[in-house]
Amino acid sequence: MFVTASHPSHRDPLRVAIVGTGAIARVSHLPALTALAAGRPLEIVAAVDVDADSVEAFCAEGGIAHPYTDLDRMLAEQRPGLVTLATPPRFHRDQTVAALRAGAWVWCEKPPCPSLADFDAIEAAEGPEGEGPFAAIVFQQRFGSGPQHVRDLLARQALGRPLVAHCQTTWYRDEAYYSAPWRGRWSSEGGGPAMGHGIHQMDLLLDLLGPWSEIRAMAGRLVHDVETEDVSTALVRFESGAMATVVNSVLSPDEVSRIRIDCERATVELTHLYGHRNADWRITPAPGVPSDQAEAWQDFGTDVPSSHQAQLTGLLEDMRAGRRPRSSGADGRKSLELVTALYKAAFTGATVRAGDIGPGDPYYRALHGGSPGWAPQPLEHGAEVTA
Numbered sequence: 001m002f003v004t005a006s007h008p009s010h011r012d013p014l015r016v017a018i019v020g021t022g023a024i025a026r027v028s029h030l031p032a033l034t035a036l037a038a039g040r041p042l043e044i045v046a047a048v049d050v051d052a053d054s055v056e057a058f059c060a061e062g063g064i065a066h067p068y069t070d071l072d073r074m075l076a077e078q079r080p081g082l083v084t085l086a087t088p089p090r091f092h093r094d095q096t097v098a099a100l101r102a103g104a105w106v107w108c109e110k111p112p113c114p115s116l117a118d119f120d121a122i123e124a125a126e127g128p129e130g131e132g133p134f135a136a137i138v139f140q141q142r143f144g145s146g147p148q149h150v151r152d153l154l155a156r157q158a159l160g161r162p163l164v165a166h167c168q169t170t171w172y173r174d175e176a177y178y179s180a181p182w183r184g185r186w187s188s189e190g191g192g193p194a195m196g197h198g199i200h201q202m203d204l205l206l207d208l209l210g211p212w213s214e215i216r217a218m219a220g221r222l223v224h225d226v227e228t229e230d231v232s233t234a235l236v237r238f239e240s241g242a243m244a245t246v247v248n249s250v251l252s253p254d255e256v257s258r259i260r261i262d263c264e265r266a267t268v269e270l271t272h273l274y275g276h277r278n279a280d281w282r283i284t285p286a287p288g289v290p291s292d293q294a295e296a297w298q299d300f301g302t303d304v305p306s307s308h309q310a311q312l313t314g315l316l317e318d319m320r321a322g323r324r325p326r327s328s329g330a331d332g333r334k335s336l337e338l339v340t341a342l343y344k345a346a347f348t349g350a351t352v353r354a355g356d357i358g359p360g361d362p363y364y365r366a367l368h369g370g371s372p373g374w375a376p377q378p379l380e381h382g383a384e385v386t387a
Helices: 023-037 052-062 071-078 089-101 116-124 145-155 199-209 291-297 308-321 329-348
Strands: 014-019 042-048 066-068 082-085 105-108 135-137 162-172 212-220 231-238 243-249 251-263 266-272 281-285
Touching (some): 023 052, 023 082, 023 308, 042 052, 042 071, 052 066, 066 071, 071 089, 082 089, 082 308, 089 105, 089 116, 089 135, 105 308, 116 329, 135 329, 145 199, 145 281, 199 329, 231 329
Parallel strands (some): 014 042, 014 082, 042 066, 105 135, 162 243
Antiparallel strands (some): 212 231, 231 243, 251 266
16 A cells, blocks of 8 residues: 655655665765755755664764654654665665655665566556656666767667677775675675676666667686675677677776777767766767768767766656656666576576566576575574674
8 A cells, every 4th residue: 555645846845865874875875965955945854774873973964853773663754755775785675665655756776676576576566657656776877968968879870770889897896895794695785796886887788779688698706705706797689689798897906897889880988987977988980970970979068977966866857747767667677687687697508588587487586596506505504694
């Protein structure tokens, strides 16, 4: 049963609550909301964390009136219109469903949730089309002026057909990073670099190139003693016929995030690390392209960097219009489906096609799919786990 929240008017402040008060909330969610509140009717009314000291300090520093350690109590007492989730992936399903059923829209940090089954449960808890509430995933790298310009060029085929693409997330994480007991585990981190790191670039690639049709992949644990992988590679074919290579790694000292798309009339390349601006994009015309066309392609407009704020700006507009936001529903699910298919292809050696993984498939409920050598090992009788 839903509690219906009215759409905020342009005069009534939108009541916002932040759930989770760790680094991503402090560095990204709170600054984005604070910046937008300066020019919009928006009020951050509460924050929630199981750590009472953390949430009280967060609220004191951010000027937030109501700290909570209980999500359900906060939802009942504060009735926020928007809840932003900055908690670990294993909590996303239950927290998102609770907020939706309380009438709040949700903006959930990536990775979205540990499985397609969880995502589908979230989507089932959303409100009706044209009204909401809806739950969107934080995929901020597909927002900003750069992706918008390139997406437009590709959509109107100004650059010709996309043919070959490369999607690279090659980062570096040392042993100290994995010393935290929740990292490198399926149940708590949700997956390895394909899920927790490379999903941003893969989401941007899908946003630019459209639906994929099939994937083949490999994964390995080459350095770290973890349940998940620490590197993966994949070959992806798109419905358009374009073919892409995908590399996700935490073993790469020279860190870079990169997308390259070779089209009939130009190559588009983005090189950055954790976020991009107009200057990080490069368009190289093919021989014979008229100079005036090539020059027009270089006009990216006013520089709007990829950021949480850029995505949140659009989400707030969608809320006021009562329309489904980008990176929600099928648009948010597609990246998780590709990541899930990558794991299945890597662990089984099979070619996985879009739409293959549904209820009844072991990979629908867990990204490791129960695969020998990759699924978590059961504890021996009497063994203890310390946090």
